[in-house]
Amino acid sequence: MNRLKVLFHVNEPERWKIVLVNARNFINDVGQGRADVEIVANGAGVTAYAGDAAIIEEMKVLHSQGVVFAACRNALKMHALEESSLPGFVLAVSAGITEIAQKQSEGYSYIKP
Template structure:
């Protein structure tokens, strides 16, 4: 089987726990290092990358990033929610526009999943 490429899209904060579990289960199923995985956050979901009471969520994100999962944040959404890029965790990559990132990844053969 060829290497899988998967893009998870999250735009609402309440969806984060489901996204994290879906990615964890995906990795368990295909094996660590066997797929290119990116999570793109836009809309209100980018606020989860900021500081706050979500310590467990940040720990899980960091663990997934250590496994090679790419976390992306939409710059437009960051600006809309007054989040400074420099305040984001080091594992978060900022993209100019989340929707454009999704379209680019789909054109590169990534499967689109929106839990």
């Protein structure tokens, strides 16, 4: 099997739980270290990076398995969130939509649960 590349997109805070389950199931199915996985949040989705401790813990577990977490700087500003308040494993990107387009140009499959 070729190395898979998957980009999960979340722009609604209530979608995080399902996104995290989808990412975990994907990794369990293909095998840890056998795919490139990124989860990009924009819009109100970025608020989860400053919210529920249980969700942050699940993010940490997935990050330890190689999942990249990204937050849109535009959305952070819109929701008055400072980059310095993000968990250390979260990468701030200039614009979430640009990150999505870039990853798709690199061959990532786009998934929006």
